[in-house]
Amino acid sequence: MLAKRLLFFFCFTVAIVSFLNFEFAFSSLQHEGTILKLYDFRGYEFNGGQPVVFVGKLTTEAGERIESAEILIKSDGPCPKDGIIASGFTDKTGRFWIYTITKIWDESDNMIKVRAIFLGNEKFSSSISDSQILVVYPSHAEKCEN
Numbered sequence: 702m703l704a705k706r707l708l709f710f711f712c713f714t715v716a717i718v719s720f721l722n723f724e725f726a727f728s729s730l731q732h733e734g735t736i737l738k739l740y741d742f743r744g745y746e747f748n749g750g751q752p753v754v755f756v757g758k759l760t761t762e763a764g765e766r767i768e769s770a771e772i773l774i775k776s777d778g779p780c781p782k783d784g785i786i787a788s789g790f791t792d793k794t795g796r797f798w799i800y801t802i803t804k805i806w807d808e809s810d811n812m813i814k815v816r817a818i819f820l821g822n823e824k825f826s827s828s829i830s831d832s833q834i835l836v837v838y839p840s841h842a843e844k845c846e847n
Contacts, residue, residue, distance in 0.1 A: 732821060734762035737772070737828035739817040745834050747803045749842020755799040757817050757830060759791050766795030767825060773818045774799055776835075778807035780845035786815065803837045804845045812836045 739757040755774050759767045774787040789799035814832040821827035
């Protein structure tokens with residue numbers, strides 16, 4: 702009789718531990734939604750070789766700031782091949798200021814669309830901002846190298 706009780710207790714304990722492990726594993730797979738904003742430029746035309754700063758903010762869908770998140774600035778131009786023209790991190794308020802020097806990223810018309818991208822991590826889901834148009838005049842710009 703004692704053996705049956707011990708066997709029952711053992712099986713019950715294993716079932717509870719398995720259920721808790723499943724719940725933990727399932728909940729850790731869920732990511733909190735995010736919103737990534739890339740603020741409009743005051744103007745969208747830049748002289749080549751001049752600085753440009755991409756400014757924006759990353760928050761959860763509930764509006765909570767996300768700090769220390771890597772933000773990529775990607776273009777739809779042919780250069781560079783991976784499309785990444787700049788990158789940086791959010792500060793403690795979820796804001797980012799990503800600085801780079803303008804180059805000729807698309808020689809065909811000097812115009813590209815850029816957007817900010819957060820690839821996500823173990824806690825937060827990925828996000829992509831709306832696109833912004835950027836025109837770079839080739840006055841003193843170096844060409845993008847692939």
